Amino acid sequence: MRNYVHDCDHCKFVGAAILNIGSSRGERVADLYVCAGDDGFTSYIARLSDEGSDYISGLSDTYIKRRLVRMIPHQLELPL
Numbered sequence: 001m002r003n004y005v006h007d008c009d010h011c012k013f014v015g016a017a018i019l020n021i022g023s024s025r026g027e028r029v030a031d032l033y034v035c036a037g038d039d040g041f042t043s044y045i046a047r048l049s050d051e052g053s054d055y056i057s058g059l060s061d062t063y064i065k066r067r068l069v070r071m072i073p074h075q076l077e078l079p080l
């Protein structure tokens, strides 16, 4: 389940997680994406809010994995 707005047609949502992004910002809920861009490079993105520039990204997922506290389980949407 996504927590934030993310406006990229190339991104594939792969799950939500708690990341520890440093002493000043602490633990944050992040939406994780893998982005296969037109340029042939794959990048890994962790969106931290609805704010357009509020994400971290890299060409490997190492940066995000090192900050991973835990994944957030997918929430099932039950029919009522």
Ligand SMILES: [Zn+2]
Binding pocket: 008, 009, 010, 011, 012, 034, 035, 036
């Ligand atoms: Zn993207």
